[in-house]
Amino acid sequence: MSELSKSPKPIPIIAPRAAFEELKAETEAAVLRVLASGDYILGAETAAFEKESAEYLGATHSIGVSSGTEALLVALQELDVGPGDEVIVPNFTFIATATVVARLGARPVFVDIEAETYQMSVEAFARAITPRTRAVIPVHLYGHPGPIESYLCVAQSAPQPIAVIEDAAQAIGTVCTVSGQRVKAGAAGVWGCFSFYPTKNLPACGEAGLMVTSSAAHAERARQLRAHGMDAPYRHKLLGGNARLDAIQSAILRVRLRKLEEWNSKRRAHAAIYDRLFTESGILTQREGLRLPPRSRDGEVANYHQYTIRAPGRDALKAHLQERGISSGVYYPIPVSMQPVFASLGARPGDFPAAEAASREVLSLPVHQHLEPGDVERIASEVVAFYLR
Numbered sequence: 461m462s463e464l465s466k467s468p469k470p471i472p473i474i475a476p477r478a479a480f481e482e483l484k485a486e487t488e489a490a491v492l493r494v495l496a497s498g499d500y501i502l503g504a505e506t507a508a509f510e511k512e513s514a515e516y517l518g519a520t521h522s523i524g525v526s527s528g529t530e531a532l533l534v535a536l537q538e539l540d541v542g543p544g545d546e547v548i549v550p551n552f553t554f555i556a557t558a559t560v561v562a563r564l565g566a567r568p569v570f571v572d573i574e575a576e577t578y579q580m581s582v583e584a585f586a587r588a589i590t591p592r593t594r595a596v597i598p599v600h601l602y603g604h605p606g607p608i609e610s611y612l613c614v615a616q617s618a619p620q621p622i623a624v625i626e627d628a629a630q631a632i633g634t635v636c637t638v639s640g641q642r643v644k645a646g647a648a649g650v651w652g653c654f655s656f657y658p659t660k661n662l663p664a665c666g667e668a669g670l671m672v673t674s675s676a677a678h679a680e681r682a683r684q685l686r687a688h689g690m691d692a693p694y695r696h697k698l699l700g701g702n703a704r705l706d707a708i709q710s711a712i713l714r715v716r717l718r719k720l721e722e723w724n725s726k727r728r729a730h731a732a733i734y735d736r737l738f739t740e741s742g743i744l745t746q747r748e749g750l751r752l753p754p755r756s757r758d759g760e761v762a763n764y765h766q767y768t769i770r771a772p773g774r775d776a777l778k779a780h781l782q783e784r785g786i787s788s789g790v791y792y793p794i795p796v797s798m799q800p801v802f803a804s805l806g807a808r809p810g811d812f813p814a815a816e817a818a819s820r821e822v823l824s825l826p827v828h829q830h831l832e833p834g835d836v837e838r839i840a841s842e843v844v845a846f847y848l849r
């Protein structure tokens with residue numbers, strides 16, 4: 461056997477082409493339908509996707525936009541957030557959660573996460589509220605259900621109105637609980653914002669995003685803001701931009717939305733195998749600090765956008781896996797407050813101990829729905845081998 465044929469099959473952490481292969485005929489038909497229609501921007505396909513995604517999410521109004529970042533930006537614009545305002549954001553998230561705030565001239569106020577769950581700390585959020593706070597953007601990080609009911613309670617008990625904008629970019633299909641009711645992530649806040657970046661659980665074949673709300677008034681303004689603030693043909697009432705969703709992406713997303721529950725179930729099944737194998741191996745008790753992803757509370761369901769372990773010696777583990785053909789990911793290696801772009805806000809090392817520790821130790825293992833039989837077992841056995849060596 462040659463060296464090449466002996467090397468194990470690579471396991472990628474993402475597989476964007478696989479969704480196309482699985483649904484090739486339907487996807488091609490959908491794309492061709494749009495090409496033949498001549499209706500390329502928003503149009504009937506986007507209207508249909510908005511209706512179907514609203515039904516899926518249990519939201520009253522659903523607005524297709526050109527990315528998850530634009531969803532967050534339009535939500536803040538719609539709420540008139542601007543200079544002099546503060547918006548509270550977790551310090552451990554993708555950069556867009558915070559940059560949208562600063563791009564509008566408002567100040568992102570970073571708060572630490574819960575060490576165990578990686579979600580924004582409820583207490584730290586409450587402590588960070590000032591008379592200038594206009595909104596908070598909790599993130600359902602890794603697709604785990606954040607404590608949205610607690611965030612809503614804190615926001616509602618503040619002296620001034622504080623809008624809760626859920627960053628559900630990673631959390632389509634995740635289930636939270638509010639007042640004992642099961643609510644899809646994104647459907648509980650004033651706005652819920654989603655990303656369909658090609659590596660997300662509901663992937664587009666390009667850029668795409670969505671915003672949902674239960675308020676007709678908010679929805680109307682957001683629809684105007686996504687299209688140059690227009691309220692009548694070539695009459696521009698609001699200072700909008702171009703955040704419109706392409707019809708081709710909407711058509712592809714409609715095909716894939718029908719598969720989402722099945723795909724999320726596969727991710728959960730992969731996560732359950734990891735949990736079992738790591739527990740049975742004994743490494744969790746032998747290696748201090750090594751932890752499984754957080755458990756969901758009763759009634760809540762994670763979509764496992766990522767399967768993220770707390771991994772002492774993270775970089776060495778990542779290299780160990782890579783040498784054996786297994787890709788893994790670090791989301792995120794730098795807390796948002798320590799990013800160069802936010803240097804002027806003056807955060808110092810030690811200000812956010814939980815976020816800083818997480819950024820040194822989190823590692824996401826492949827969990828997507830297109831892993832092949834035996835992949836999870838192979839990855840788990842390499843992680844176990846690393847910790848037992």
Ligand SMILES: Cc1ncc(COP(=O)(O)O)c(C=O)c1O
Nearest residue numbers: 527528529554556629655656657
């Ligand atoms: C938590 C979070 N917020 C916002 C975004 C931005 O979404 P997009 O890449 O579609 O602009 C992402 C996606 O990467 C994300 O993971």
